Amino acid sequence: MTTQLPVSGVPPRLEGGVPFFAHYLEYRRDPLAFWLRAGRTAPVTQIQFGPAQRFWLITDPEIAEHLLLKAVKDHPRDRRIMALNSRGGPEVMFSTDRWEEWRWRRRLIQPAFHRQHIARFADTIVAHARRVAAEMADAAEVDVEAQTRRLTIRIILETMFSVTDDTAVGRLHANFESGSEFTFRRAAAPVALPLWFPSRSNRTAEVETRERIDVLRSIVESRVGAGPQGDFLDVLITARLDDEEGGHTLSTEQLVHEMSGIVFAGHETTAATLTWLLYLLSTHPEAEALLRTEIADMLGDRPIAFDDLESLPYLDHCVQETLRLYPPVYVTVREADSAGEVAGYRIPKGTRFVVNIRGLHRDPTAWGDPDTFRPERFAEPGANRHRFQYLPFLGGPKKCLGDTFAMMEIRLAAATLLQHLSFSYIGGEPARERPTFTMAVDGGMPMRVTRR
Numbered sequence: 001m002t003t004q005l006p007v008s009g010v011p012p013r014l015e016g017g018v019p020f021f022a023h024y025l026e027y028r029r030d031p032l033a034f035w036l037r038a039g040r041t042a043p044v045t046q047i048q049f050g051p052a053q054r055f056w057l058i059t060d061p062e063i064a065e066h067l068l069l070k071a072v073k074d075h076p077r078d079r080r081i082m083a084l085n086s087r088g089g090p091e092v093m094f095s096t097d098r099w100e101e102w103r104w105r106r107r108l109i110q111p112a113f114h115r116q117h118i119a120r121f122a123d124t125i126v127a128h129a130r131r132v133a134a135e136m137a138d139a140a141e142v143d144v145e146a147q148t149r150r151l152t153i154r155i156i157l158e159t160m161f162s163v164t165d166d167t168a169v170g171r172l173h174a175n176f177e178s179g180s181e182f183t184f185r186r187a188a189a190p191v192a193l194p195l196w197f198p199s200r201s202n203r204t205a206e207v208e209t210r211e212r213i214d215v216l217r218s219i220v221e222s223r224v225g226a227g228p229q230g231d232f233l234d235v236l237i238t239a240r241l242d243d244e245e246g247g248h249t250l251s252t253e254q255l256v257h258e259m260s261g262i263v264f265a266g267h268e269t270t271a272a273t274l275t276w277l278l279y280l281l282s283t284h285p286e287a288e289a290l291l292r293t294e295i296a297d298m299l300g301d302r303p304i305a306f307d308d309l310e311s312l313p314y315l316d317h318c319v320q321e322t323l324r325l326y327p328p329v330y331v332t333v334r335e336a337d338s339a340g341e342v343a344g345y346r347i348p349k350g351t352r353f354v355v356n357i358r359g360l361h362r363d364p365t366a367w368g369d370p371d372t373f374r375p376e377r378f379a380e381p382g383a384n385r386h387r388f389q390y391l392p393f394l395g396g397p398k399k400c401l402g403d404t405f406a407m408m409e410i411r412l413a414a415a416t417l418l419q420h421l422s423f424s425y426i427g428g429e430p431a432r433e434r435p436t437f438t439m440a441v442d443g444g445m446p447m448r449v450t451r452r
């Protein structure tokens with residue numbers, strides 16, 4: 001958005017709102033419509049949920065760049081939400097508010113996600129996609145969202161820890177899903193009981209967290225000193241970083257919590273992308289036909305391999321356009337640790353920011369026809385757009401650690417599903433988003449799935 005910014009001062013308060021709840025009731029009615037309306041009102045606007053939760057909503061790529069890159073050290077992830085994420089466990093890369101603590105963890109873990117490490121998982125991903133394709137073939141009606149979630153949890157648990165047993169996968173899956181729902185419900189609530197209060201939902205969440213951590217701990221403990229299995233855990237168990245402050249390794253407890261965070265970050269997000277991609281293709285037959293032709297010309301009937309990905313540009317553009325319209329992480333929250341200034345605004349210490357990722361992706365001043373699925377836009381080189389206008393994986397040093405893995409997984413899985421199956425959306429009304437921590441579908445994604 002290119003609205004003229006004031007020379008100095010405070011952003012305008014978003015109009016609307018009611019006593020006590022302020023903007024919360026409008027947000028609760030339709031969170032995504034709220035973020036979009038607020039973002040289209042002004043590039044920076046002040047919003048409030050209940051008496052205590054005040055934010056600056058940022059729908060301006062330059063300010064996003066300031067928070068996420070230029071002044072990233074002074075803007076950790078929001079502490080209130082991170083406390084919910086870690087819930088009494090040790091600090092992990094995702095939740096720590098201290099720059100140095102984040103940095104050594106990221107540098108220690110990052111090599112496991114390098115291209116040469118992850119390429120070897122391609123066959124595992126394709127095998128899982130083929131299995132799920134066989135499971136959903138010829139069903140009169142399938143909830144494609146549930147199926148893609150099953151697919152991506154299987155992929156992440158096998159590639160992370162070599163967990164393949166269906167019962168163990170099912171139990172962990174249910175546990176991760178309810179943990180994610182609990183944290184999301186609390187994150188935006190205008191008032192919430194403290195986590196120590198023995199309410200039913202607090203107690204359930206505590207028991208489930210303990211169960212999850214116990215299962216992951218037993219997996220990690222059984223692996224220490226047991227020899228490599230060919231998964232991420234191999235690399236992380238032996239990872240060591242030597243820097244100016246000395247040597248760093250991850251203790252078993254740290255490793256367990258880091259792995260739990262990575263599984264959280266790395267399965268609902270990829271499932272949401274696959275679900276929305278299949279929906280968009282089913283409702284845009286021309287794009288689907290182009291993509292099917294590209295895949296058939298390149299692969300015929302043989303399974304896709306890692307090296308094929310660079311020869312499937314339209315597949316890449318379809319995924320990027322899906323991530324633009326339905327970014328699984330559609331907002332992120334930051335906190336100012338010191339007073340500062342950006343784009344003419346004075347930032348008081350303690351200011352909380354919501355970066356409006358979906359708002360940036362649908363900003364009509366930056367994208368022609370912003371609500372339309374048009375994969376070709378990603379083929380236009382040098383489209384004159386600020387690099388922080390498109391942030392599905394965020395930007396700056398704290399951007400998604402698994403972005404390369406995610407893009408590989410989504411493209412391999414999508415190509416495989418499309419080779420085996422046809423999908424037709426049978427939901428009557430256009431599918432509606434249901435914002436949780438990721439962009440879910442309201443009521444699931446009903447499709448008729450037929451074998452090809």
Ligand code: HEM
Nearest residue numbers: 093094265266269270328329332393394398400401402406
């Ligand atoms: C389409 C799929 C994905 C999307 C859209 C996505 C998006 C993001 C975003 C926006 C963030 C920053 C969150 C914030 O700061 O609020 C993030 C962080 C992260 N993501 Fe992803 N992600 C995806 C898949 C994955 C996968 C597959 C993995 C791992 C296998 C992963 C691991 C992580 C980790 C570990 C972080 C924290 C990085 C740090 O603290 O430095 N993500 N992701």
